[in-house]
Amino acid sequence: MRDWDDSYANSAHIPGSDKLPAWWAERAAAYRARLKSFKPDIAYGPGERQRLDLILPDGDSKGLVVFVHGGYWMRFDKSSWTDLAEGARSHGWTVALPSYTLAPAARISEMTAEIAAAIASAAAQVSGPIRLAGHSAGGHLVTRVLCDxxxxxxxxxxxxxxxxxxxxxxxxxxxLRTRMNDTLGMSIDEATRESAALRLPRGQSPLTAWVGGNERPEFIxxxxxxxxxxxxxxxxTRLVVEAGHNHFTVVDGLKDPSSAITRCLVGLD
Structure with missing residues (x-):
């Protein structure tokens, strides 16, 4: 029988991954200290974690990019990922990074609703087109926004x-067959309902599924x-399997204005 826990165990297959969370937080804090235009902790709802940060470009804004962090719906917040805004910001986009209530305090269906509220709140403050991005669980949440x-x-x-x-x-x-569901508490009904691949799209807004070539096969x-x-x-739809990247390095290109993933995000490729 397949070991589904191992199928989703990114850290176990990436040496030194235990040190990454502290490094991500330090890297993001150093980036925030250099920002000229940064609006932190804007409330998009009454909850403690219903807050978003806005990173503004140097000149006029071309529109809004919303980046939603991962962590299996159970870990992290917006503060560890601020530096990932740099690629889009350098191209003139305002970037919003929301936190959201994590499991077990919230069900995944409630997180889906929170991200929709965060997008609506940011959109009310930034005019122009909206481009969504999310990593891992965040990729799930932004894709759910496109559903019927x-x-x-x-x-x-x-x-x-x-x-x-x-x-x-x-x-x-x-x-449902992993130990993490002890915390997520999903039923088969919720897992089916919250799976974007099992739902109809609301419209024809373009979608790119981007994944690292060195990731666990389940993510590919x-x-x-x-x-x-x-x-x-x-x-x-577009599928990109980026060679040489694992589950954690695949987002690093978002810091680089010239990277392929940034160019995809802001609509240049």
């Missing part, structure tokens, strides 16, 4: 120019699945 049951008003949804799901999880049913399968299924609904 999403809670965004049409005026906001219609501004979404494209979505980038990085190492996203799009079929949650296998997670999840990316392939999402791109394949929504192609059948006439969504402009």
């Amino acid at each position: 049951d999403n809670r965004l008003e049409a005026a906001v949804y219609d501004r979404i120019a494209a979505t980038l799901s990085i190492s996203g999880l799009h079929d949650l049913r296998p997670l 399968r999840q990316a392939e699945l999402m791109a394949n299924i929504w192609t059948g609904f006439d969504v402009d």
Whole structure:
């Protein structure tokens, strides 16, 4: 029988990964200290973690990028990822990074609603097109926003120019067979309902599923699945397997204005 815990165990297969969370936090804090235009902790709801940061470009804003962090819906917050805004910011985009309530305090369905609220709040403050990105669990959350049951008003949804799901999880049913579901508490009904790959898209907003070539095979399968299924609904989908990157390094290119992943995010490729 397949070991589903191992299928999703990124850290166990990346040497030195235990030191990464502290490094991410230090790197993000150093970046924030250098920012000229930074608006932290903007409330998008009443919850303690319902806060977002805005990173502004040096000149006029071309629009809004929203980046949603990962951590299996159980870990991290916006403060560890601020530096990932630099690529899009350098191209003139305002970047929003929301935190959201984590499990077990919230169900995944509630997190989906929170991210929709965060996007709507940021969109009310930044005009122009909206481009969504998320990593791992964050990739799941931004992709769910594109589904037929999403809670965004049409005026906001219609501004979404494209979505980038990085190492996203799009079929949650296998997670029912992992120990992490002791914390997530998903039933088969919720796992099915919250799986973007099992839902209809609301429209034809383009979607890119981006994944590292050195990731666990399950993450590559999840990316392939999402791109394949929504192609059948006439969504402009793209699959990118970036060679040489694991689950944690695959997002590093977002710091580089010239990287392929940044260019994809801001619509240059």
